[in-house]
Amino acid sequence: MQAIDQIVNSAGKTYYMSGGNVPCPVVFRGPNGAASGVAAQHSQDYAAWYGSIPGLKVVIPWSAEDCKGLLKSAIR
Incomplete structure (x- = not known):
């Protein structure tokens, strides 16, 4: 949460x-x-909240293979 201002704004x-x-x-x-x-503070999932911010796109992989493909696509 320390970098939330830079991510959102x-x-x-x-x-x-x-x-x-x-x-x-x-x-x-x-x-x-x-x-x-x-x-406790490291076990929260903010994906839904990030997904509601205009300009941000959120992906959540299901498996290691999905993670690799999504990460490579996002970096390109």
């Missing part, structure tokens, strides 16, 4: 604030969900 809105002249292609990758040995 910079990455998500740059294209719109520039009138479509400045694209902001960037890939954020982060783990979400419960896992063994992580504290």
Whole structure:
């Protein structure tokens, strides 16, 4: 959550604030969900919230193969 301002107000809105002249292609990758040995603040999933922010696209892979393909496509 420390970088939420930069994600929402910079990455998500740059294209719109520039009138479509400045694209902001960037890939954020982060783990979400419960896992063994992580504290409560690291087990939250913000994917639905990020998906509601104009300018951001969210993908959630199902498997390792999906993850590899989606990540490669996003970086291109």
